[in-house]
Amino acid sequence: MLGIELHRNSGVSLARQIYQALRSQMTEGRLKQGEALPSTREMAKHLAVSRNTVCEAYEMLSSEGFIESRQGSKTRVANGLLLEKTDLPVDDTEESDSSTLSYLVDFRTGQPDLRCFPRSLWLQLIRKASEDLPQDQWGYSGTEGIPALRKEIAGWVFRSKGMAARPQDIFITSGATQALHLLAELLSAYGKDIMMEDPCHIGMLRVLQGKGFNILPVPVDKRGLQTDLLKRNSACAIYVTPSHQFPLGGILPAARRAALIRYARENDLFIIEDDYDSEFRYCGPPVAPLYAMDPQRVIYVGTFSKILFPALRIGYVVLPHKFHNQWRYLRRHVDVQNPPFEQAALTEYLRTRKLDRHVRRMRKLYGQRREILLQAMEEKFGRVWRPWGDASGLHLALEFPGMRFDEKFALRCKEFGIRVTPVDDHSIRKGVHLDKLLVGYGHLEAKEIRQGVSVLYECMDCFLKSGR
């Protein structure tokens, strides 16, 4: 009867199977409009199921309007159900972006060492924090983030960078990327042009371009943004990484900082200060943020992705008061809020000063790895290269005067089993920094760093011999 096949152990209820079978017969036209269905009694008998099961299936069909039944008359197929069949999706396989090619040594940038992360401590904290979470925080608890976390972050930026920020100016985000995404929406009311350091983080460039911004590049040298090249233009904001220029590594000197602030004031524009990894500075303490110099004009973006682990997805933005309400509105219509568990765990991690300890430990470790990288480079390459930037962060820019590191070179490295990034990948105007490579070392052990440098040497040798 009606060609219904039932599978008793499929995990799908029998009623639903009957409903589905009948429904497809109706939309595909095998059961025509106005046609009568068997009574529930007949159908149940035929399919050897209980009559209740059939009644349930008929109810589903009826309440969704597939069938119509009137008191005393037969149940019939409703009108207007016919649909031509569409092609089923092709059963392709596709590469997920989570599947990473396995490299022998992966010198990618922006990667903290997850092996050193105090997992069990974190798990304790997240358990404790989740247990203690007040009930209202299981519901919608506000776009700004948990109040206790905002307060702890205010304490943390003051302890670690001498930056005085009020908890109510601190808004939690899902990492620095979301912060920039929302800032781009916020600032789009002020103009269509934005200045960026060149080179800069290409991901951040794309966030701004994706929001329709026209990018005005400002060149960078060893000390960061070349403020003497700032010209009067139509930009509404400038995005900078003064604590550790990405990718070239300079720390913006005080006179340039003052010049940048003066420039922003004269031209009435905002400064977005992305402080993505200033905690890891190996000579002296972290640099004081620009924010301290003009909290009404500088929007500060911080993140815990590099200090703790990227999957945490917690960053923050320190916002001038006039943006607060607009920010809330935007966040509410973008993704509402961060989940509370990680926020609560991070609050505890900060409150108990465990973050301070972790940062100190990691700074020491990353500093040693940087030394190992420099030493390995010197042993292998002698004096044909020089490091760029200050002793800070998780990656290093290496200059090889006369070399041209392009896509072809990166591909050749891949064949050799290592990943390095040409600075040109992050350049807005291509070709200016072709002689520089980025090497991320923070997440690699001494052995891996040395092995990677050896392979890089072989690879470069082969690249040069082959005439590229």
Added chain:
Amino acid sequence: MLGIELHRNSGVSLARQIYQALRSQMTEGRLKQGEALPSTREMAKHLAVSRNTVCEAYEMLSSEGFIESRQGSKTRVANGLLLEKTDLPVDDTEESDSSTLSYLVDFRTGQPDLRCFPRSLWLQLIRKASEDLPQDQWGYSGTEGIPALRKEIAGWVFRSKGMAARPQDIFITSGATQALHLLAELLSAYGKDIMMEDPCHIGMLRVLQGKGFNILPVPVDKRGLQTDLLKRNSACAIYVTPSHQFPLGGILPAARRAALIRYARENDLFIIEDDYDSEFRYCGPPVAPLYAMDPQRVIYVGTFSKILFPALRIGYVVLPHKFHNQWRYLRRHVDVQNPPFEQAALTEYLRTRKLDRHVRRMRKLYGQRREILLQAMEEKFGRVWRPWGDASGLHLALEFPGMRFDEKFALRCKEFGIRVTPVDDHSIRKGVHLDKLLVGYGHLEAKEIRQGVSVLYECMDCFLKSGR
């Protein structure tokens, strides 16, 4: 000397305090450019700190370019540091959007009962899942979400709604709001107009408007979208809630579903199907999604905010294959990914079928509460009102023919201590549904519902007597 005051128990290192004091004196012009600083020895003696402490402060100043020191000569203030002082931020207090007014009875919509959520079970799962989380998932683990969760969701939508979706078409989001936000970005390449049900969820309307879409409203009646009013126009997509129209509550009948699909095919547009709470249907099982009728044209949006708890921030979208790569690109530049802990816990919750059990339990409870609401309404209001929509969801639309529920009425209710929402708040064209109110009951206990209805009665009485 230089008016430096040190606070020994402030939590800020002495070196940083010295650095900060000197820095502000330089940017404020009390220390002039070229001026010599005391030697580290003198300064240490004067401040009664170790010389190392002073050296550290000087190093910070030097590496940031505030001071310059050359071998054999005095340390001097660098050039170009002077900045005019800005006004400090005013110390205002502002209302956080997490601070909710306390109502006697809060009939807001879209609120599951958090009191009934099996917290301790969830905490067990999140602990277990966090402990078992592979190391690579502490880093960036992919924009799509955890593979195991995508697989479990595919199983869940099949079990619960008979919807066949492939795991690789399922993309995890931070709730349904983010799903729509990203879809708006995705679809903006296809046009500038989008159709929406009228009335519709005003938050979702704002998401689309915020992305620059022009909204074309399509009227809704008791059975949902009035497909006979669909006209040929320039829209690239239509946003619908066919399983339980928000806010009016209709389940879209099969013939209208077929008409909608045919319309979308003829006019080559996409359908965004927001299935925000179809799990809670009190007569018969959940409605089969539109998605099943045309997986190449329907983009399905689901969420766990209503089934579990809003702070979870996990939703998903089932995407036609041709959008996959673009989706990944967008998500990467919006906020990269969801955090993994909640994803892993939800995976377990689904795998062990605990979600199925929870939904069954809550469906029963919410169904009872709906009955209590209907009964209380009848007792208080007699026959002057009628309920709209099907027996589903966490809220009910009530029609009072002849009444005008506007902002004034909502304010009057607030004075009486209850929150109700005029349907007009969610209307695109105002004034069409002035005689309807929304009452969210899912999160309220019987006593609260009855009390709320009593207060609503008093309030309406007073509103009518006062001539509004």
